[in-house]
Amino acid sequence: MNSILVTNEVTKHFGSYTALNKVSLEIPKNSIYGLLGPNGAGKTTLIRIINQITFPDSGSVIFDGEPLAPHHIATIGYLPEERGLYKSMKVGEQAVYLARLKGLSKLEAKKRLKFWFDRLDIGDWWNKKIQELSKGMAQKIQFIVTVLHEPKLLIFDEPFSGFDPINANLIKDEILRLRDQGTSIIFSTHRMESVEELCEYIALIHESEKILDGKLTDIKKEYKNNRFAIGLSTPHGETLQQQLYSKFDVSDFDFNPNESQMNFTVQLPSDDSKGLLHYLTTLGNINHFEEKIPSANEIFIRTIQNKSIHE
Amino acid sequence: MSKLPLIIKREYLAKVRNKSFIIMTFLSPILMVGMVVLIAYLTSLNDSEKKAVAVLNESNFFTADFTTTDDVAYFRFFNLDLQQSKDSVERMGYSGLLHIPDSDSLEAVAKNAYFYSKDAPSSILLDRLESVFQDRLREKKLHDLGVSSQDFARVKSKFEINTATYSGQQNIKGINEIKAGIGGAFGYLIMMFIIIYGGFVMRSVIEEKTSRIIEVIISSVKPFQLMLGKIIGTAMAGVTQFAIWIVSAGLLFVVVLSFLDLDMGTLTAGQDMLKGAAGEMAPSIPSVSKTVNLYTNEVLKIPFMMLATFFLIYFVLGYLIYSSIYAAIGAAVDNETDTQQFIFPIILPLMLAIYVGFFSVFSNPHGPIAVGFSLFPLTSPIVMMMRLPEGIGEGGVPLWEVLTSITLLIGTFIGIVWLAAKIYRVGILMYGKKPSYKDLYKWLKY
Structure with missing residues (x-):
């Protein structure tokens, strides 16, 4: 069994509003899975179904080979987008309480908390109340509480909101380390740039439906369309420009005569990059040659546009 | 359900460690006594x-x-x-x-x-x-x-008519009022507890919503467990508060008595004297002591054990019904100012129970209004408690009425908790919108 979680045609209505429409996903073990989509697409509803906070109207969810059941709660860690802690409760006491709700014993919870507090260097916060901490500090506690019971599946909903860049990096490293230790991670966000560096797999959710899913590299391969960004060092920019325009589909042309530098983008009809490169070597020194791989954001926008055209 | 005790414990500790709770527990008796003393002092000044x-x-x-x-x-x-x-x-x-x-x-x-x-x-x-x-x-x-x-x-002469039941039992004028007064005290206690601690439950739910911890908690436990734990934990904090008051009142009494040691001596001496005097005087004024005896007998005949038992039953059921409504209201709104429109319909039956209870039970404990309100589940905990000091059975509340009211109460309890839990479950995840009754009705179908 390679999937930690499988959803089969999960559908959820709120009154007359359809929050999820037959969403089927397969989330592989030991990887980071990006759940992408704009606000209101249905990501949070899907996550709440996985956490058994709400239940689907139809469809099924399989967790680690078994139908999702209440006892799985102890093996899932969830960091909601709308998150917080009891303001007037002490940090240590609160962390122990939340850990015990996830099924840890008091002793075990304290032991693991000590480890994490030392690791993130926040040991002296134990007897402080949450209201005495800054927002970023509270977020660290929140993160620890989420991962403390060593869940098989971790679900992060917009994990980096509320963190400053330094702490965001710290948390990102912790997430990667947890994946390396064998944890499966679902990462839900509407900010595509954080997806590129973290996610191995993605699914796009739009208007309650899944419109795309798979391995990020495969999707990118599928969506790349033989566009190349080229930089040439040559003094004859003007003459070459006409030559290039007659031979290729050129765009973004830019020539700087002072530095004899020419930059442009070429759209090839096929993936004959070898032929292109061969031709370019006859023109001058190539200092830049790169295939333009679409970003997740571009893929997302294109998919949604295609979809609305087809409708 | 192994997580329920954990939740109860947290809710209980959160409540009793709260500064305002501690202050209220120790300050309110002092305030109360101070108020009485002040009023007495001012009145004496005035006079x-x-x-x-x-x-x-x-x-x-x-x-x-x-x-x-x-x-x-x-x-x-x-x-x-x-x-x-x-x-x-x-x-x-x-x-x-x-x-x-x-x-x-x-x-x-x-x-x-x-x-x-x-x-x-x-x-x-x-x-x-x-x-x-x-x-x-x-x-x-x-x-x-x-x-x-x-x-x-x-x-100048004074006349009072003697009354008796058909079975020949002497009735005493005013005893109904005394009994209703005792029952009224129980009923009033239930109402105050519901309003104060129901409000605590509601505020505690709102706090979990505004601090945004709610989704973290309900990814670990069922919303119903959280709601139940909150209701029970808060009630236990309330009982603690009452216990502290009763114990401290008792201690205060002992302390005051020991301070007035001399007076106590005279008091006991006086009592002895009174006893002696009563013994001597008894034959000379038989009618007076007979009436006094009748009253004491009648008051002693009030079945206090039975009352305590039913107080517990009506108190628990009444509190559970109302506090789960309070919890649902807390879940539905984002802040306390939005609660007013929903709170009024809850306070209404409580107030109705107290006032209708006082008027109808005092004047006629077996009248249709008294019976009706002691059966209707939202008022029965208070009104039935006012009637019960008369006893159950002949001369008192018919057994079927007691059983019917408890049955209705249990049925209502199950129904209301079910509805409240549904509203609670949906409401705790709703932010930013002040819901209308129509919204609440829609949530029931989610």
Whole structure:
């Protein structure tokens, strides 16, 4: 069994509003899975179904080979987008309480908390109340509480909101380390740039439906369309420009005569990059040659546009 | 359900460690006692002020009637006219001037008498003055009729009718009121507890919503467990508060008694004396001691064990019903100011129960209103508690009524908790929108 979680045609209505429409996903073990989509697409509803906070109207969810059941709660860690802690409760006491709700014993919870507090260097916060901490500090506690019971599946909903860049990096490293230790991670966000560096797999959710899913590299391969960004060092920019325009589909042309530098983008009809490169070597020194791989954001926008055209 | 005790414990500790809870627990009895002392002190101040009244008597009557008493001092004016008297009274700061003009008969004199004062006089002072006139007038009328005042005193008589049930059991006047009073105290206690601690439950739910911890918690436990844990934990904090009050009141009593050690000695001595005296006097005034005995017997006959048991049943069921509604309201809103529109319909039946209970149970504990409200589940915990001191069965509340009200209460409890849990489950995840009743109805179907 390679999937930690499988959803089969999960559908959820709120009154007359359809929050999820037959969403089927397969989330592989030991990887980071990006759940992408704009606000209101249905990501949070899907996550709440996985956490058994709400239940689907139809469809099924399989967790680690078994139908999702209440006892799985102890093996899932969830960091909601709308998150917080009891303001007037002490940090240590609160962390122990939340850990015990996830099924840890008091002793075990304290032991693991000590480890994490030392690791993130926040040991002296134990007897402080949450209201005495800054927002970023509270977020660290929140993160620890989420991962403390060593869940098989971790679900992060917009994990980096509320963190400053330094702490965001710290948390990102912790997430990667947890994946390396064998944890499966679902990462839900509407900010595509954080997806590129973290996610191995993605699914796009739009208007309650899944419109795309798979391995990020495969999707990118599928969506790349033989566009190349080229930089040439040559003094004859003007003459070459006409030559290039007659031979290729050129765009973004830019020539700087002072530095004899020419930059442009070429759209090839096929993936004959070898032929292109061969031709370019006859023109001058190539200092830049790169295939333009679409970003997740571009893929997302294109998919949604295609979809609305087809409708 | 192994997580329920954890939740109860947290809710309980969160409540009792709260500063305002601690302050309220220890401060409110002091405030209460202080208030009583203050009111008593102020009242005594008010009363102790002796009123000074000038009397300008131009008649031959009432020459010896206005004599200074504990609360009114009379000063006689002679050889002054009315205007002069008024002026001097005002200058001297007296409460007022009583002017008794001359006339040929007592009635005419009384009729033309006037009381002048700067402000409208207090009713107590007027009572004093009027009673002087009344006494004189009555005396004169009696004299005219040829009745001596001794004879008149003998004419006065008092009569109370004896009552009994068909089985011959003596009824005593006022015992129904005493019983309803005891039951009313229980009912009032239930109402206060529901309003105060129901409010705590609601605020605690709102706090979890505004601090955004709610979704973290319900990814670990079922919303229903959280709601139940909250309701039970808060109730336990309330019971703790009551226990502290009862114990500290008891301690205070002991301390006060030990301070007044001497007085206690006299008290016991006095009691002994009373006992002795009662023993001696018993034969001489049999009717009085018989009535007293009847009252004590009747009060002792109130089944306190049964009352305590039913108090527990009605208290628990009533509290659970109302506090789960409070929890649902807390879940539905984002902040406390939005709760008003939903709270009013909850307070209404509670208030209705107390007032209707007091009026109808006092006047007729078996009347249709009293019976109806003691069966209706939203009012029965309070109204039935008012009726129960009469006992169950013959002469008291019919057994079927008690059973019916408890059955209805349990049924309502299940129904309401089910509905409240549904609203709660949806509401805790809803932010930013002030819901209407229509929204709540929609949530029931999610």
